[in-house]
Amino acid sequence: MCTPCCLSQLACCCGSAACSCCCSCCPKIKQSTGTRIMYALYFLLVTIICAIMMSPTVEQEMRNNIPFYSDLCEKLNAGENCKTLVGYSAVYKVCFGMACFFFFFFIFTLRVNNSTGCRAAIHNGFWLLKFIGLVACCAAGFFLPEEETFLEVWRYVGAVGGFIFLLIQLMLLVEFAHRWNTNWSSGVKYNRLWYAALALVTLVLFSVAVGAVAFMGLFYTHPEACLLNKIFLGINASLCLIVSLLAISPFIQKLQPTSGLLQPAVISVYVMYLTFSAFSSKPKEMVEKDGVNMTVCVFPFNSGTESDKKIVTIVGTIILFGCVLYSCLTSTTRRSSAALRVCRNSEPETERARCCFCFGDDTDDYDEEKTGSGQNVVYDEREGTIYSYAYFHFVFFLGSLYVMMTVTNWFHYDDHKIEKLLEGSWSVFWIKMASCWVCLILYMWTLIAPMVCPKRFEA
Template identity: 80%
Template structure:
């Protein structure tokens, strides 16, 4: 059994066959889903390497464990102690290589309509060769001439692309909230347990949001300082309350009967997370307490070490990667092609409530083929593509730029390290605060758009 499985995986790496697991117990996988997962793995791998490059002990460990390290750095023209292989400049170059990789496939797959052509074949297979191409792009970026000018220009390109991706990410969060509510609401008609699940999740979400607001009100405000924290915490909390009440108002319910509190619950939790992250990213404030300079409005749980800050950083990094991966994988499906149109009253009759509703749509039947002794593969794109290949790669291209800017703390990269992902700068503070308002505005538009253009949203 092992030999045929290895042969099938070799065909996946060096040929046009779809990738699958060797284990028979794995559920069936669609070719379109497997392809997107593989590109996401490449993306996360480079992102992980970028995070490692920003870690302060990397250079020290390289110096200890690589023989003739200094001499090797000189021969490679990598700077003293290979300084160009770590730090923000190395992250810029790695992400430049990854961005070029996805931009190349964006251009290559432009106009592909089915999986039968040679361009679609390249897109869905030859994973080992594509991995070699990705490695070559990232490696070649370290040999670019005129490094200073390159970093300056690439920084502003990265900022522009990062802002666009952030906007897409916020749109996808709003779309995720609506689809979650729509999917689970469809189950209420045949099983009342889905109504209980909706109520329970909604209660948990609002409990988290209110708890986060109370926590920030206690620990991130001070009678004599932190005026921005007081003002913006009040504004963001009021806006979350406003959209929650609007979602269940009679005139919204008339046009959108499935509009409920689950969507504003998701939005409120994310807004509170962004607000907390913005407060943590703001430069520290110091006031005199009993004649001593005291830092106020900071994470309150002191352990005598950096472990509390590391916990916050790890949670933030996981949340960041989760949002990026979801945005890249789900912003290119046909269901997401029209942002506002997915919230019409006419929901698909075949909508079936599922706990893991965002893992694909199983309402359509496709031919399946045995991919050997392992996992079965469903070839679901023989007649037409499930998603736009070119746009898919373009979103990953923008995601590469966003990761580059996020990992290097946007424009405050000097001396930056991965542990300081949540540390302070005013530009990051305003970026996250504006993101809160954009997210709320996008959700508000999905509520009032049917009122503004009723004919467009008629069933």
């Protein structure tokens, strides 16, 4: 029973066959989906390694629990207690290798329009060989000459790539909000329950946004300090109110009948999250009260025990890398690519309202291949590629740079630790605050674009 499945897995790792699970009870998987998941797993694996490299706790545990740790480090030429394998410079080198891996595949898959060619077969298979290649790329980063010059130049390359990836991530959020509203609105004419669902979700999201404003007004402002917090909280809340009124204004409704309150609700929640994250990332402020210096405008957990700080860091890290993976995987679909060009995606009449509208399309009439006793693979790219292979790898290339800069705290990398991912840094504060404004500007542009570029919108 296991022999056919094992052979199929060997073909997946060392040949051009699509990857699948051994378990036959797993639902069928599309070839395009399986390929993107495998690349995402590679990306996640390297990201975890980078986080470990920035953790002195892990380094200490390895030193205490691995026998002959010092001797092993000397044999590997990794310096005393493997100092060259930890810290921001090690993360830069590993991410350099991962970025080179995805950039090579970006060049390699340019102008690939179908899955029958040799380059498409390499993109969709040979996973063991590609894993070995990824490991070799990451290891080669430790043998680069002129280390100081490399780190200085690569830092600015990473900053530019990280900003571009952040911009793509914000554009995807705007596309997600429009797509959600369009999909659920398409079901209103057939079932009034979809209208109730739209109203309920919109009410919940706006309640969360208003609650976030009240929470930050309570914990992140102080009568004698935190002037920036007061100013930016007022600005961001006002901008969210403006875009909400703009979305339901008569002249916008005339051009975009599907525009409603759901989209500004999604944008407002995300802007409030970014505002909260920016306030949490700002260096702590002190005020003197009764002759005693007190820390003000901090999240309650951040001033508590070490276990509280670890919980906040873990949750923030999961949200961060979840957003990165979502951006990498969804930004390469045809629908998202069209939306990022600010043109009409699809009319409500062509949509089928679904709760899980993000996953998959309605057209599932593809050939299936039985992989022995294992999972069935749906070859959905017989006639053409479902997504752009080159653009897919380019987004992962930018994602590698974004992860590198985020894990090392952007430009404040000196003595940084992964345990301090959410602690104060002015560079992170301004990056997140600027992200709020860019997100709001992008959404406002999607609302007024039909007036500025009517021909492009009707195309």
